[in-house]
Amino acid sequence: MPTWVIIVTLLVLAAAAHQLGRTRAVGQTAGGTRLHSLPSYYGAYVALWCLLPALAVLCLWGIAQGPLLERSVIGEMPAQYQALEGGERTLLLNNLHNTANGLTPAQADPAIVSAAEHLNALRQTASWAMAVIVLAVAVIGLVWARGRVLPEFRARPSVERLVKAMLIIASAVAILTTVGIVLSLLFESIRFFGKVSIFEFLFGLNWSPQTALRADQVGSSGAFGAVPLFAGTLLITVIAILVAGPIGLMSAIYLSEYADSRVRSVLKPVLEILAGIPTVVFGFFAALTVAPAIRGFGESIGLSVASESALAAGVVMGIMIIPFISSLSDDVMTAVPRAMRDGSLAMGATRSETIRRVIMPAALPGIVGAFLLAISRAIGETMIVVMAAGMGANLTANPLDAVTTVTVQIKALLVGDQEFDSAKTLSAFALGLVLFLITLSLNVIALRIVRKFREQYE
Structure with missing residues (x-):
C-alpha cells in the first residue's frame, strides 16, 4: 500500500x-x-x-x-x-x-x-x-x-503537554539537522586537509582540482588553491550589492514615505515578482541578453570584454536580490511609529530630513538584516554564475573577465559519479565549510551592529 x-x-x-x-x-x-x-x-x-x-x-x-x-x-x-x-x-x-x-x-x-x-x-x-x-x-x-x-480527566493540560512535546521535537530536529550539517562539513574537511595542506588551500593562487582516480592512471595531481574562488565570489557579490543596494533602498523609501496607497498597492507586488522568478530564468537572461549587451558596448568603446563576465553575472544577480532589500526595508520603515514622523515634522524638519535623521536610524536594524539576507543570497547563488560568468578559476579584479565562485565549484565537484576518498571530491566539503564560516561571520557582525544601534536609540 x-x-x-x-x-x-x-x-x-x-x-x-x-x-x-x-x-x-x-x-x-x-x-x-x-x-x-x-x-x-x-x-x-x-x-x-x-x-x-x-x-x-x-x-x-x-x-x-x-x-x-x-x-x-x-x-x-x-x-x-x-x-x-x-x-x-x-x-x-x-x-x-x-x-x-x-x-x-x-x-x-x-x-x-x-x-x-x-x-x-x-x-x-x-x-x-x-x-x-x-x-x-x-x-x-x-x-x-x-x-x-x-x-474529571484533565484534557486541556494533557493536550498542551502533547503539543509542547511536538514543538520540542520539531525544534530538536531543526537543531540536530544544523549540527549534522556542520559536523559532516567538518569531518569531511578534516579528511581533505589530511591530503592537502590547509595553508595551500586558503592561500594558494591556482585552482585545478583534477586528480587521477587510480595509481595506474595518468592525470594531474591537482592544485587546490582556493583564493581565485573566494575572489570571484567576492567580486560578483560586490557588484550585485552595488546594483541592488541603492535601487532596493530607494525603492523602499519611495514606497514607504512618498507613494500613496494606490501606487503602493500596485508597485510593491510588481517589485516582489522578481523574487518569484526562478534563478535559471535569470541565468538565461544574463547569458542571452545582458552579457552580449555588455560585450557589445565594451567593444564599441575599445574595451576587451569576455563573453562570460563577472559584470554580467553581478548585474543580473543584483536585479534578482532587489526584492530582498526593498521589501524588507519597506516593511521595517513602515513599522516605525507615526509619532516619530509627526514629531520631526512638527519641529520644522522637511520630509527628506525626517527620513535621513529619524526613519532611517530607527529602521537601521531591519535594513542591516535586509542587506545581510541579500548578501547571503548572492553568495549562495549558482545558476546565474554558471550561465553568465563561466567556470574558469581566474584570479582577477577586472569585472569584465570571466570568473567563478565557490558554489559553482561545489556543484561541479559533486556532479556525476564521484569517489569520496579523493581530494577532488573532498575539496567540495572544505569549500562548503569556508562558505559557512563566512556567512556565520556576516551574521555575527550584523548582530553586533544591530545591538549597538538598539542601545543607542531604544
Whole structure:
C-alpha cells in the first residue's frame, strides 16, 4: 500500500477520533455533570493519541525498512556478492534497485535480476505489513484515549503537554539537522586537509582540482588553491550589492514615505515578482541578453570584454536580490511609529530630513538584516554564475573577465559519479565549510551592529 494512502487514512481516522472523543465528552455531561475541560480538548486528546503513535511507527518503519530488506536480499545472493564491500557494495545496491524499478540493462546479471524480483516481493509484503501495523497502532491509541474521556480527566493540560512535546521535537530536529550539517562539513574537511595542506588551500593562487582516480592512471595531481574562488565570489557579490543596494533602498523609501496607497498597492507586488522568478530564468537572461549587451558596448568603446563576465553575472544577480532589500526595508520603515514622523515634522524638519535623521536610524536594524539576507543570497547563488560568468578559476579584479565562485565549484565537484576518498571530491566539503564560516561571520557582525544601534536609540 502506498505511503500516501496510509497517511490519508490516518488523517481521516484522526478526524473521526476527534469527533468520537468530543461526542463521548458531551455525553458525560448528562445529569448536570461538569467537565474539567472543553469538549474540543477531549476530542483533540483522542485524535492526537490516534495520530501521533501511528506516525512515529510509520517514520521508524520507513527508516529501517530499506536497510533491512537490502541485507535480507544480499544475504540470499551468491557468496561473491555477499563479500563485496565499500564502493563495490554500493554499486551492487544501485544495480539492484535500478533493476527492481524496471531499469534492467540489456546484459543483466541473472543473479541481480533474481534478487531484484525477490526485493520487489519483500517490498510489497513489507508495505502491507506496515499498513496493517500502523493502522492497528492508530486504532489502539484511539480506543485507549477514548476510554480516558471522563468528566474529571484533565484534557486541556494533557493536550498542551502533547503539543509542547511536538514543538520540542520539531525544534530538536531543526537543531540536530544544523549540527549534522556542520559536523559532516567538518569531518569531511578534516579528511581533505589530511591530503592537502590547509595553508595551500586558503592561500594558494591556482585552482585545478583534477586528480587521477587510480595509481595506474595518468592525470594531474591537482592544485587546490582556493583564493581565485573566494575572489570571484567576492567580486560578483560586490557588484550585485552595488546594483541592488541603492535601487532596493530607494525603492523602499519611495514606497514607504512618498507613494500613496494606490501606487503602493500596485508597485510593491510588481517589485516582489522578481523574487518569484526562478534563478535559471535569470541565468538565461544574463547569458542571452545582458552579457552580449555588455560585450557589445565594451567593444564599441575599445574595451576587451569576455563573453562570460563577472559584470554580467553581478548585474543580473543584483536585479534578482532587489526584492530582498526593498521589501524588507519597506516593511521595517513602515513599522516605525507615526509619532516619530509627526514629531520631526512638527519641529520644522522637511520630509527628506525626517527620513535621513529619524526613519532611517530607527529602521537601521531591519535594513542591516535586509542587506545581510541579500548578501547571503548572492553568495549562495549558482545558476546565474554558471550561465553568465563561466567556470574558469581566474584570479582577477577586472569585472569584465570571466570568473567563478565557490558554489559553482561545489556543484561541479559533486556532479556525476564521484569517489569520496579523493581530494577532488573532498575539496567540495572544505569549500562548503569556508562558505559557512563566512556567512556565520556576516551574521555575527550584523548582530553586533544591530545591538549597538538598539542601545543607542531604544
